[in-house]
Amino acid sequence: MSKVTSLGEAIARLVPDGASVALGTALEPAIPFAVVHELIRQRKRELRLIGPISDIAFDQLIGAGCVARIASAWVGNVSAGLAHAYRRAMEQGIPRRIAVEDHSNFTIAQALLAGAIGAPFIPTRTLLGSDLARANGTFKESVSPFDGSPLLLVPAIRPDLTVLAVQRADEEGNAHLWGPWGVSQEAALAATAVLVIADEIVPRSVIASDPNRTVVPAWKVAAVVGQRGACHPSPLQGRYRRDHDFYHAYHAATRTVEGFEAWIREWVTGPPDRDAYLAKLGERWPALREDGGPRAAEARF
Amino acid sequence: MELSAGELMVAQAAREIRDGERVFVGMRLPLIAFVLAKRTHAPNAIGLFELGVVRDAPAPELLYTMGDTPNVRGAVWCARTLDLMGLLQRGEVEAGFIGGAEIDIHGNLNTTAIGPDRAHPLTQLPGSGGGADIASLARRLIVIMPHDRRRLRERVDFVTSPGYGTGAGWRERVGLPRGGPSVLITTLGVFRFVDGVATLASYHPGASVEAVRAATGWPLVVASDVRETEVPSGAELGFIRDHDPTGFWTRRSAE
Numbered sequence: 001m002s003k004v005t006s007l008g009e010a011i012a013r014l015v016p017d018g019a020s021v022a023l024g025t026a027l028e029p030a031i032p033f034a035v036v037h038e039l040i041r042q043r044k045r046e047l048r049l050i051g052p053i054s055d056i057a058f059d060q061l062i063g064a065g066c067v068a069r070i071a072s073a074w075v076g077n078v079s080a081g082l083a084h085a086y087r088r089a090m091e092q093g094i095p096r097r098i099a100v101e102d103h104s105n106f107t108i109a110q111a112l113l114a115g116a117i118g119a120p121f122i123p124t125r126t127l128l129g130s131d132l133a134r135a136n137g138t139f140k141e142s143v144s145p146f147d148g149s150p151l152l153l154v155p156a157i158r159p160d161l162t163v164l165a166v167q168r169a170d171e172e173g174n175a176h177l178w179g180p181w182g183v184s185q186e187a188a189l190a191a192t193a194v195l196v197i198a199d200e201i202v203p204r205s206v207i208a209s210d211p212n213r214t215v216v217p218a219w220k221v222a223a224v225v226g227q228r229g230a231c232h233p234s235p236l237q238g239r240y241r242r243d244h245d246f247y248h249a250y251h252a253a254t255r256t257v258e259g260f261e262a263w264i265r266e267w268v269t270g271p272p273d274r275d276a277y278l279a280k281l282g283e284r285w286p287a288l289r290e291d292g293g294p295r296a297a298e299a300r301f
Numbered sequence: 302m303e304l305s306a307g308e309l310m311v312a313q314a315a316r317e318i319r320d321g322e323r324v325f326v327g328m329r330l331p332l333i334a335f336v337l338a339k340r341t342h343a344p345n346a347i348g349l350f351e352l353g354v355v356r357d358a359p360a361p362e363l364l365y366t367m368g369d370t371p372n373v374r375g376a377v378w379c380a381r382t383l384d385l386m387g388l389l390q391r392g393e394v395e396a397g398f399i400g401g402a403e404i405d406i407h408g409n410l411n412t413t414a415i416g417p418d419r420a421h422p423l424t425q426l427p428g429s430g431g432g433a434d435i436a437s438l439a440r441r442l443i444v445i446m447p448h449d450r451r452r453l454r455e456r457v458d459f460v461t462s463p464g465y466g467t468g469a470g471w472r473e474r475v476g477l478p479r480g481g482p483s484v485l486i487t488t489l490g491v492f493r494f495v496d497g498v499a500t501l502a503s504y505h506p507g508a509s510v511e512a513v514r515a516a517t518g519w520p521l522v523v524a525s526d527v528r529e530t531e532v533p534s535g536a537e538l539g540f541i542r543d544h545d546p547t548g549f550w551t552r553r554s555a556e
Contacts, residue, residue, distance in 0.1 A: 027352035027382070028368025052382065052428060053352075055366070076427030078328065079365040083427065090414070090425035100420075102413060105351050105431040106386040106438075113383060125390060129463040129475035132429060135419050150476025179373045180353035181381045228454045235370050244365045290370060 002171040003224045004075065007274070010195055010223040011038045014161050018068075020048040022112070022159040022191065026104075026182040027053045029237060032165040032197050034230035034274045040064040041269055050112075050159050052105045052183055055234060056250055059083035060268070062098060063260045071157060073108050079244055080251035085260055094257060102135050107154050109183045114156035115190025123151040144242040162191035164216060165231050166283055167239060168206065169198035173221025176206075176213040179237030185215050193222035199239050201226040210299070229278045240288045304532060306488040307551035308541050309505055310445055311337060312533035313486045314398065319445045321345045322395040324373055325385075325435050329550050330445050331398035332364055333541060340540050349394060351431035355382040363545050387429070389438045392479060396433035398443045402426050403457040406483035406499050406519040407471075408444065408464025410436065411457040419459060429461050436462030441483040448487035455517040465497030489513050491530055503530040 014166075021039075024031045033252060034056045039047070046068040049058055050224060053074045061067050062075075063085025078081045088094040103111070110122040121169045123142070127133045128150055139155040164184055169175040175196045177184060194216055201224065207214060230236075233243035233250075254260040271277040278285050307330060314334035318324055320343040326335045335348050336359040348356045348365040355378035360371045373379060388394060401410035402424075412432055416423035436442055442464075446452060464482050465471055470531045472481055485492040485499055489508045492499040504513050516522040533541070545551045 026368070028366040029352070029370075029373075072428065074428040074430035082425075087425045090422055102419075102428060104429040104433040105382055106390070109382045109386060125476060125478050126386075126434045127463075128437065128477050129460070129472065130429075130433050130437065131419075131460045132413070132433055135413070135459070163460070178379065179370075180368065180379050182352045183380060183382050186383065235368060237370055237373050242365065242369050243378055247365075277307040293370075294374060 002202060003173055003221060004062055004171050005223050005225060007034060007038050007225045007227060010075040010225055011035065013043055014040065014193060014195055015044055017044060018046040018048070019160045020050060022050040022162045023162065023163040024051040024054040024057050025162065025164065025184040025187040026180060028055050029179055029235045030165045030177070030231050031055060031057050031234035032163045032230055033057060033234065034227050035163050035195070035197060035231060036060055037068055037268045037277070040264065044190070050157055050187070052108050053078070056083060056247060058167035059085045060264070062086050062089050063095070064264060065095040065252070067098050069099040071103060071108065073103045073105045077247055077251050080248045084251070084254045088257065101138055102132050104132060105121070107139070108157070109186060110154045111157040112183050112186035112190045114154065115158040116186045119156060121153045121155045123153055125151065125211055127152055143237070157190060159187065159191040161193050161195060162187040162194045163197065164188055165197050165214065165236065167236060168200045168202045169196045170202060170204040170207045171224060173216070173224050174204065174207045174214055174218045175216050175221070176210065176259070178213055179217040181215060188220060191220070194220045195223050195225070197225045197227055197230045198220050199228055199230065199236060209301070224289040227274050230274060232278070232281070232285070232288070238293050239291060241290055243284065243288055302509055305548070305552045306505070307553070308398050308533065308538060309450045309530065310486050310488065311496050311541055311551055313448070313491055313530065314443060314445055315341065315537070317484055318343045319401040323347045323349060323393060323399035325349050325351065325389065325394055325431070325439060325449050326367070326368060329400065332545055333550060334398070335359060336544050337537060337540050341505065341537060349385050351385060353382055353385060354378070355380065355385070355498065361477060363549065370399045386434055389434060395440045396443060397439035398445065399432040399435055399462060400444065400446050401432070401462065403452055403454050404444065404446060404455055404485065405457050405464070407497050408485065408494055408499060409457055409470060410444065410462040410464065411459045413459045413461045415458055417458060436464065437477055437480070439480050441480055444485045446483050446487055448489040449516050450518045453487070453516070465494065469497040471497070489516055493524070500524050501527055505530045505548065506532060
């Protein structure tokens with residue numbers, strides 16, 4: 001059964017106010033900015049965001065007032081520095097106060113792993129002695145019942161929705177993702193539902209020709225959206241490069257509340273949809289494309 | 302062109318990588334240090350990137366993030382964050398790089414927030430990323446940061462990435478399996494950790510023990526054989542400038 005739908009319909013149906021949403025799960029690449037922008041356009045509120053390194057995606061949602069809480073290892077602008085909207089929310093309560101569950105990349109991966117495998121928690125040795133162990137607020141310090149050594153217990157995270165941006169998927173949601181996966185698979189398997197946003201929708205035979213590349217099986221997927229360029233300015237391996245200048249321009253433009261709001265009007269609420277956004281990029285967009293990269297060696301099944 | 306502090310730090314950091322080691326590389330200056338080490342004394346070093354990339358050859362062009370597409374082409378493994386963090390926890394990673402906003406004399410780093418109350422920070426910083434994991438679990442830690450009194454503090458407001466806690470023996474007591482900072486490379490000098498205490502081993506050309514003391518927020522401990530930092534060779538500098546021709550990482554001022 002086809003689950004293909006429009007981005008607007010998918011967000012309206014799958015993201016009620018207050019939902020917990022994991023996105024940006026591959027870390028710096030494959031960040032579904034088209035989804036971030038649709039969440040802002042639909043004025044979603046009280047979201048609980050989950051993700052390791054959001055590279056300005058969380059910053060935009062926080063600045064737009066969509067977020068009540070984040071569980072995250074890092075919120076910033078990877079090549080430009082600090083995230084101004086996140087700073088304003090934490091330091092001044094602008095546009096509102098948000099709650100933070102501080103993680104490291106390993107603990108958020110382990111929390112999602114626990115969710116993915118139906119375990120209540122994962123024991124770890126990372127963060128012992130770090131103030132994160134207590135500041136997070138959900139961890140428990142314990143000892144191993146086997147040898148008495150100190151452990152940190154990281155409870156499961158089970159997102160209501162995980163958003164995966166991928167190169168290709170079939171109409172039912174079987175999705176191929178290549179390049180680094182970060183915590184994508186754990187986040188998808190831990191979630192109640194998955195939204196797949198694919199650069200390209202392909203016949204099932206393409207997916208079935210290379211099942212090792214499948215990151216999530218169709219039954220986890222509630223909706224499939226076909227949208228080229230959904231990750232700009234982040235990169236999507238084999239499709240397009242990272243637009244470094246766009247990140248640096250965002251950093252410069254969003255130093256003030258007024259600057260942030262103007263940026264959102266220009267790039268998020270102004271363009272009616274993603275194709276209009278890509279058209280607005282003009283010559284930059286085709287210059288970022290890398291569809292002609294090297295091919296993987298053939299593997300016969 | 303005059304030698305920049307960034308270039309000097311990269312050259313120092315590269316020397317901390319030994320041939321054949323598995324290294325959690327991180328971002329910014331450490332990325333370039335890894336490239337330099339691979340091209341000079343450590344051709345068999347292996348780079349691990351926390352988003353799930355393993356490389357035995359440096360990326361052919363300057364990276365702005367570890368997720369840039371050139372860092373994936375030619376990699377030997379695209380994995381999950383859990384795979385690489387798991388190997389780190391097992392003790393299979395010899396060294397890791399991190400930076401921070403604040404550090405204390407025992408090498409504890411803060412990248413979370415400035416101010417006494419985490420929930421209401423004076424300055425919100427980006428957070429741990431994988432830094433606290435690398436600090437907890439790598440066999441040794443290489444720290445790189447700009448040097449001033451606001452950054453090298455007697456006590457940090459928040460320990461994101463544990464160093465030696467309150468001193469020698471602390472890591473064992475809290476249950477950390479190994480590791481701790483081996484070196485702190487700043488814009489003014491190089492500190493080695495002796496019994497959990499940052500000890501000035503060298504000051505950069507143009508600086509001095511007194512200049513370092515004036516810019517350090519803790520009572521400075523100086524090695525008996527303190528000397529001037531060795532400057533990079535012409536070949537080393539050539540590799541650095543070849544890789545970062547516009548100086549995006551090595552000639553910019555730190556935020």
